[in-house]
Amino acid sequence: GENVEQHPSTLSVQEGDSAVIKCTYSDSASNYFPWYKQELGKRPQLIIDIRSNVGEKKDQRIAVTLNKTAKHFSLHITETQPEDSAVYFCAASMNNDMRFGAGTRLTVKP
Amino acid sequence: GAGVSQSPSNKVTEKGKDVELRCDPISGHTALYWYRQSLGQGLEFLIYFQGNSAPDKSGLPSDRFSAERTGGSVSTLTIQRTQQEDSAVYLCASSSSQGHNEQFFGPGTRLTVL
Numbered sequence: 001g002e003n004v005e006q007h008p009s010t011l012s013v014q015e016g017d018s019a020v021i022k023c024t025y026s027d028s029a030s031n032y033f034p035w036y037k038q039e040l041g042k043r044p045q046l047i048i049d050i051r052s053n054v055g056e057k058k059d060q061r062i063a064v065t066l067n068k069t070a071k072h073f074s075l076h077i078t079e080t081q082p083e084d085s086a087v088y089f090c091a092a093s094m095n096n097d098m099r100f101g102a103g104t105r106l107t108v109k110p
Numbered sequence: 111g112a113g114v115s116q117s118p119s120n121k122v123t124e125k126g127k128d129v130e131l132r133c134d135p136i137s138g139h140t141a142l143y144w145y146r147q148s149l150g151q152g153l154e155f156l157i158y159f160q161g162n163s164a165p166d167k168s169g170l171p172s173d174r175f176s177a178e179r180t181g182g183s184v185s186t187l188t189i190q191r192t193q194q195e196d197s198a199v200y201l202c203a204s205s206s207s208q209g210h211n212e213q214f215f216g217p218g219t220r221l222t223v224l
Contacts, residue, residue, distance in 0.1 A: 001168065032211050043201065043215040044153070089153060096141040096160055096211050102152040 002027040004092050006101025014109050019080050021104045023090035024072040030092040033066060033073050038087045038103075047088075048075070080108045112136070114216035116202050122222045123192055131187045131219045135204030142185050143205075143213065144177055148198045156200075159185065161207070192223045 003026040013019050025033075034049035050057045050064045050073065057064050061080075066073040077084055085108045090101040115134045123129050135142050144156040155169040159179045170176070174192075179185040189196055199220050203213040 034212060036213075043217055045215070046212050049212065091213075093211050096205055096207060097158065097166070098143070098205075098211065098213060099155060100145075100153045105150075 002030055002092050002094070002097070002099040004090060004099050004101040006090050006104060008104060009102065010105045010107075012107045012109060013080050015080060015082060017080055019075075019077045019084070019106055019108075021075045021088055021090070021106070022072060023074070023092075023101050024070075025092035025099075026071070027092065027094065028068075028071065030094045032093040032098075033064070034091050034093070034098075035062075035064060035075050036089045036091065036100075038089065040086070044089060077106075080106075082108050082110050084108050114202060114204050114214050116200075116216040116219050118219060119217065120220045120222075122224065124224050125194060126191055128188065128190045129192055129221065131189075131200050131202075131221070133185045133187070133202030133204075133216060135183065135185070135202070136206075136214055137183075138206065139204035139214075140182070140207045141205045141211075141213075142179055143203045144185070144187050145201045145203065146171075146198045147201055147218070153201065156187070189221075192221075194223050197221055197223045 006023045031052040036044035037047045038044040063076045140161045142159045146154040158166040174190045177187045199218040201218045202216045205213045
């Protein structure tokens with residue numbers, strides 16, 4: 001089955017700096033790669049996703065890149081703000097069979 | 111429309127008792143997932159239902175854990191003879207087989223085993 005690894009487990013940045021979270025996956029058949037944000041005490045919510053036919057996708061301050069050959073994908077947050085502080089989960093999926101990474105706790109210091 | 115709902119929101123039980131947790135997915139979603147999240151930890155996959163196919167039970171941590179999905183809709187996660195290490199938030203999510211596979215999460219059930 002699919003195995004997703006995520007790094008780093010914790011990340012602390014200064015407000016305004018960029019944050020990068022990286023994930024690798026094992027199953028080359030996976031074709032959908034979402035990122036979820038989970039604020040303290042709340043449920044995970046989708047923030048951005050990318051499909052295997054695309055190398056990069058951007059939505060305002062958030063971007064995701066995918067390297068299918070290397071089987072890794074990354075989340076980039078620019079101009080970080082304190083409200084970006086949360087736990088971020090990557091995932092890899094094929095035909096609705098989705099597996100999550102262990103999560104990254106991002107802290108943005110004002 | 112209505113999102114994924116779970117009940118109860120909180121459950122406190124004594125060690126050794128059985129508990130049932132319920133998940134109502136978004137109407138029409140064929141895929142349903144259960145995850146366990148211990149305090150400050152990641153999403154531990156438990157079980158996955160897809161339509162009428164046999165569920166993927168590979169994440170269930172022991173034979174004390176079981177889950178059913180009746181009529182392709184509501185699901186119940188049952189934990190028998192609960193142990194203190196079962197204390198966690200149990201999250202349910204559903205997704206559609208149409209379009210992309212975004213999972214929509216429920217609010218979770220916080221289980222505390224005394």
